[in-house]
Amino acid sequence: MSKLKKYSGDTIIIGGGLAGLTVALELLDHNQRIVMLDRDEHQNFGGLARESFGGILMVNTPVQKRMGIRDSISLAHKDWLSFAGFSSNDIWPKRWVERYLERSIPDIYEWLRQRHVNFFPVVHWVERGYHVPGNSVPRFHMVWGTGKGLIESLVQCLLNHPNRNQLTIYWQHRVTELDTQNGHVTGCSGQIETNGEPFVAQGDCVVIASGGINGSLDQVRKNWHPEWGAPPKTILNGSHKYAIGDLHKGAERIGGNVTHLNLMWNYAAGVSHPAPRMPFHGLSVVPPRSALWLNYQGERIGPPHLMAGFDTRYLIQQICRQPYQYSWQVMNYKIAVKELAISGSEHNKAIANKDLFGFLKDILLGNADLVDHLIEDCPDILVANSIDELVEKMNRLEKNHLVKADMVHKVITNYDKKIENKAFDSDDQLKRLQQLRKYRGDRARTCQFQPIMDKHAFPLIAMRYYVLSRKSLGGIQTDLHSRVLSTDGKPLSGLYAVGEASGFGGGGIHGKRALEGTFLGSCILTGLAASRSIVSNFF
Numbered sequence: 422m423s424k425l426k427k428y429s430g431d432t433i434i435i436g437g438g439l440a441g442l443t444v445a446l447e448l449l450d451h452n453q454r455i456v457m458l459d460r461d462e463h464q465n466f467g468g469l470a471r472e473s474f475g476g477i478l479m480v481n482t483p484v485q486k487r488m489g490i491r492d493s494i495s496l497a498h499k500d501w502l503s504f505a506g507f508s509s510n511d512i513w514p515k516r517w518v519e520r521y522l523e524r525s526i527p528d529i530y531e532w533l534r535q536r537h538v539n540f541f542p543v544v545h546w547v548e549r550g551y552h553v554p555g556n557s558v559p560r561f562h563m564v565w566g567t568g569k570g571l572i573e574s575l576v577q578c579l580l581n582h583p584n585r586n587q588l589t590i591y592w593q594h595r596v597t598e599l600d601t602q603n604g605h606v607t608g609c610s611g612q613i614e615t616n617g618e619p620f621v622a623q624g625d626c627v628v629i630a631s632g633g634i635n636g637s638l639d640q641v642r643k644n645w646h647p648e649w650g651a652p653p654k655t656i657l658n659g660s661h662k663y664a665i666g667d668l669h670k671g672a673e674r675i676g677g678n679v680t681h682l683n684l685m686w687n688y689a690a691g692v693s694h695p696a697p698r699m700p701f702h703g704l705s706v707v708p709p710r711s712a713l714w715l716n717y718q719g720e721r722i723g724p725p726h727l728m729a730g731f732d733t734r735y736l737i738q739q740i741c742r743q744p745y746q747y748s749w750q751v752m753n754y755k756i757a758v759k760e761l762a763i764s765g766s767e768h769n770k771a772i773a774n775k776d777l778f779g780f781l782k783d784i785l786l787g788n789a790d791l792v793d794h795l796i797e798d799c800p801d802i803l804v805a806n807s808i809d810e811l812v813e814k815m816n817r818l819e820k821n822h823l824v825k826a827d828m829v830h831k832v833i834t835n836y837d838k839k840i841e842n843k844a845f846d847s848d849d850q851l852k853r854l855q856q857l858r859k860y861r862g863d864r865a866r867t868c869q870f871q872p873i874m875d876k877h878a879f880p881l882i883a884m885r886y887y888v889l890s891r892k893s894l895g896g897i898q899t900d901l902h903s904r905v906l907s908t909d910g911k912p913l914s915g916l917y918a919v920g921e922a923s924g925f926g927g928g929g930i931h932g933k934r935a936l937e938g939t940f941l942g943s944c945i946l947t948g949l950a951a952s953r954s955i956v957s958n959f960f
């Protein structure tokens with residue numbers, strides 16, 4: 422029988438993503454002995470945040486002020502509540518929203534700046550809302566260096582910390598159980614990935630920082646929201662392969678309250694990852710807004726016509742209502758080069774590598790390298806020199822004859838005619854393009870009324886999109902100290918949950934919809950709340 426490995430520290434942190442990393446940094450400042458356990462390998466330190474775009478929602482920042490954006494906590498609060506659609510029972514989520522907005526400057530902006538994280542000088546305006554009002558002003562602050570730069574800065578701070586020797590990290594350690602004694606959580610246990618050997622870790626308290634559940638497509642399907650009908654046959658995975666809810670179950674087994682698992686932030690425009698690192702690995706395309714969004718047979722979805730940047734949940738809802746629950750976007754090369762992007766650090770090389778010249782070049786001239794790479798390596802992107810050829814390729818890809826060439830001809834001709842006749846007000850997509858181009862952060866990345874059949878902008882491109890699983894909006898319920906609450910609303914002694922594991926605070930800080938950039942921000946906030954509580958012996 423294999424020997425039981427034993428570790429001990431003042432605090433045990435399960436998970437080395439942004440939330441776990443924040444807790445570790447703060448506890449080292451107080452010279453705590455920390456054991457961090459992570460199922461993943463060392464090179465993936467930082468979890469999903471390392472792969473992320475690095476956009477963070479903050480309110481009233483110097484960056485906003487320099488751009489003349491007038492924001493306020495009360496305006497952001499109104500927007501958040503509108504978008505979230507909370508129920509009257511969502512007491513802890515609503516308290517966390519207030520905490521987020523009141524503390525975004527000292528606890529996110531300044532905390533990161535003190536750790537050598539800088540922000541790009543233009544704030545993005547995402548999730549403006551469509552039927553439900555969203556962000557009234559731009560608030561999405563891009564970290565210079567994307568999520569990769571964010572994590573590299575924080576990991577450097579950790580490795581160079583004067584109390585670094587107080588931290589021991591065990592990689593490839595999967596935690597499955599939380600251990601208790603006399604009603605207090607005393608540690609956790611699990612198995613080492615490489616050899617299956619058991620281990621236990623003991624401490625005064627345990628912090629669950631193990632991410633959400635959206636890395637398990639089974640869990641995603643099981644918890645699929647009834648408003649979206651049945652889950653699609655194909656769902657791509659854009660989450661963490663180990664974000665499968667081990668510790669959600671662990672917390673539940675000892676009485677923790679897990680809430681709102683059917684609230685998720687999935688994306689409508691997923692394509693297959695050209696170099697997959699897990700089954701069904703997908704990328705989230707930032708869908709070009711000058712492209713036409715079509716259903717399985719080539720019919721334009723809407724009105725209102727689908728467009729990114731307004732309400733991601735609405736896009737998911739509409740696509741899931743379509744037969745077959747996947748969709749197409751049709752555009753030309755010029756639109757793709759100017760507007761197409763992929764969310765995350767991996768495919769935004771210039772900004773991820775802090776290459777200012779390359780970044781400005783991408784903004785001014787578009788990102789032809791990205792489009793060419795996708796054309797070459799991603800099976801879901803098709804190129805043709807005529808509509809008939811494109812439709813033939815679309816049907817070949819789907820191995821059926823569902824896309825109707827005459828339908829696609831009609832849709833494109835109608836749209837192009839409206840542009841030719843400057844009948845912008847007759848089409849809600851064109852109206853919204855006008856609106857977008859009024860903001861300078863969007864103008865640079867949006868074509869000026871680009872007809873699809875413009876031969877100078879050829880070839881034509883079609884992209885097939887599947888729903889992509891990304892973030893869990895629900896999770897382990899916590900109070901404002903990030904203490905895990907039991908089903909009867911009392912803190913479970915010695916147990917904390919932070920980041921996506923905690924539904925980013927209170928078991929569901931976002932409600933049904935996220936204003937975006939709130940995920941990274943709330944990993945830091947929940948992490949700080951837990952560490953402050955731990956050092957003040959509040960558990």
Ligand SMILES: Cc1cc2nc3c(=O)[nH]c(=O)nc-3n(C[C@H](O)[C@H](O)[C@H](O)COP(=O)(O)OP(=O)(O)OC[C@H]3O[C@@H](n4cnc5c(N)ncnc54)[C@H](O)[C@@H]3O)c2cc1C
Binds near residue numbers: 436632
């Ligand atoms: C491509 C991409 C782009 C994104 N862009 C943005 C953005 O611009 N803005 C934004 O706000 N958010 C963004 N996000 C979301 C954001 O990155 C995540 O929600 C956030 O980083 C989650 O952090 P976390 O620490 O809670 O969890 P994770 O990063 O998931 O880390 C959890 C850690 O726990 C470990 N773990 C899991 N289970 C166990 C177990 N049983 N035992 C031991 N260890 C375990 C995992 O290995 C992992 O290291 C993006 C995400 C992706 C993938």
